[in-house]
Amino acid sequence: MKITAIRGFRDILPDESGLWQVLTSQARASFSTYGFSEIILPLLEKTELFARAIGETTDIVEKEMYTFTDRDDSSLTLRPEGTASVIRAYIEHSLHQKEPVSKLFYIGPMFRRERPQKGRYRQFHQIGAEILGRDDALIDAELLLMLNDFFTALRLDVSIDVNSLGCATCRPRYRERLRTFGESKFAALCENCHGRLQRNPLRILDCKEEGCRHATIDAPILADFLCDPCRQHFGQVQTLLHNERVKITVNPRLVRGLDYYCRTSFEVLALGLGSQNAVCGGGRYDGLVEQMGGPAIPGIGFAIGVERLAMLLQAQERQNAEAPDMFIAPMGEVAENQAFAVARRLRQDGYRIELESGRRSLKAQMRRADKLAVPYVLILGENEITAGKGTVRDMQTKTDRSLAVDLSASAQDMMKAIRASDV
Ligand code: HAM
Numbered sequence: 001m002k003i004t005a006i007r008g009f010r011d012i013l014p015d016e017s018g019l020w021q022v023l024t025s026q027a028r029a030s031f032s033t034y035g036f037s038e039i040i041l042p043l044l045e046k047t048e049l050f051a052r053a054i055g056e057t058t059d060i061v062e063k064e065m066y067t068f069t070d071r072d073d074s075s076l077t078l079r080p081e082g083t084a085s086v087i088r089a090y091i092e093h094s095l096h097q098k099e100p101v102s103k104l105f106y107i108g109p110m111f112r113r114e115r116p117q118k119g120r121y122r123q124f125h126q127i128g129a130e131i132l133g134r135d136d137a138l139i140d141a142e143l144l145l146m147l148n149d150f151f152t153a154l155r156l157d158v159s160i161d162v163n164s165l166g167c168a169t170c171r172p173r174y175r176e177r178l179r180t181f182g183e184s185k186f187a188a189l190c191e192n193c194h195g196r197l198q199r200n201p202l203r204i205l206d207c208k209e210e211g212c213r214h215a216t217i218d219a220p221i222l223a224d225f226l227c228d229p230c231r232q233h234f235g236q237v238q239t240l241l242h243n244e245r246v247k248i249t250v251n252p253r254l255v256r257g258l259d260y261y262c263r264t265s266f267e268v269l270a271l272g273l274g275s276q277n278a279v280c281g282g283g284r285y286d287g288l289v290e291q292m293g294g295p296a297i298p299g300i301g302f303a304i305g306v307e308r309l310a311m312l313l314q315a316q317e318r319q320n321a322e323a324p325d326m327f328i329a330p331m332g333e334v335a336e337n338q339a340f341a342v343a344r345r346l347r348q349d350g351y352r353i354e355l356e357s358g359r360r361s362l363k364a365q366m367r368r369a370d371k372l373a374v375p376y377v378l379i380l381g382e383n384e385i386t387a388g389k390g391t392v393r394d395m396q397t398k399t400d401r402s403l404a405v406d407l408s409a410s411a412q413d414m415m416k417a418i419r420a421s422d423v
Pocket of ligand 1: 119278279305
């Protein structure tokens with residue numbers, strides 16, 4: 001019988017590994033502009049490290065770790081994430097004594113025994129980054145800015161969801177309030193959430209079960225419970241990003257599956273990835289270094305899932321490859337006739353042209369053109385067309401310019417004029 005790979009463990013074949021190269025190189029390039037250096041960590045650690053750092057009652061530690069007893073009876077675990085190992089190394093090598101702020105990144109495989117599905121594997125890879133030694137809002141904003149730069153450089157359209165998870169002063173009050181709320185909805189919650197109510201009530205906000213989502217729709221939100229310093233901190237992070245025109249979405253229901261987070265927490269979500277749409281997760285963990293036996297040093301970081309990122313890039317490339325060369329948006333009946341003739345002329349020469357009905361609004365047509373990822377839209381307005389003109393919109397730069405529509409010109413000349421970037 002032939003031997004196959006273990007369930008949830010994938011081979012990255014040559015047709016995919018090139019893409020991985022592209023995105024890890026981009027990560028190295030983006031991170032180095034912010035002063036990060038690489039740390040290379042072991043794959044195996046003592047089990048205790050993850051139990052203490054991630055939290056005994058998290059799904060990862062309770063159900064998903066690959067743990068085994070070594071020949072000397074010690075319990076070892078294949079790392080399910082990188083943050084715990086970074087903190088261990090940071091304390092073990094007293095990195096805080098060498099520099100007041102450490103900015104470290106890592107790239108490598110992680111192991112979680114989850115139920116495999118598209119975008120979720122038992123061995124997966126992360127590109128992670130951690131900053132130790134600063135707790136001001138500026139550094140949180142900088143880290144999010146770096147993430148934004150990275151996704152922008154890859155031309156990926158993502159949504160950065162952020163929330164503040166408060167601190168040891170304000171969160172306990174919220175946790176109790178949420179527990180009381182959850183108990184009032186007990187019958188509507190799933191069995192998993194019954195357990196969560198006892199162990200970590202915040203996680204009921206994160207349940208994927210329809211019944212739980214419905215029952216917690218009007219749950220109290222943490223934002224209303226934040227103490228003044230946490231509120232200020234979060235406000236400043238948002239202002240800094242807003243000033244840099246980084247689009248973030250404040251999601252008051254965002255909670256994380258690992259216990260160590262406080263204050264700024266975030267997830268990067270991608271459209272078109274199905275249910276496994278989180279390409280990156282992270283946040284602040286101010287008490288963790290101390291809890292792990294080190295000095296009271298704050299930290300913040302994130303990890304990007306490489307498999308999901310590669311899937312996203314592939315989907316985008318596919319979409320670009322299939323996109324029409326041009327979209328024609330006629331406005332009204334006269335323009336429609338002209339558009340019909342232009343489309344026919346161009347298609348005869350093999351150009352892929354998408355033609356819309358002149359009865360749809362320009363806004364609706366543009367939305368569709370955006371969705372199809374076309375590079376150019378030829379807008380034919382009623383008045384313009386009688387003057388033998390149209391407008392070309394460059395969809396990448398979102399700029400318009402006027403164009404003479406000459407049906408006696410060859411298809412190539414017509415396309416050339418449309419694609420000419422500056423006329
Ligand atoms: P996490 O949210 O558990 O955070 O994982 C980060 C990312 O790893 C996820 O957003 C996802 O893209 C990817 N990922 C997680 N599990 C799987 C899986 N089974 N298959 C494929 N991809 C997966 C952490 O791991 C934290 N250590 C992040 C962090 C760093 N927080 C602070 N610093």
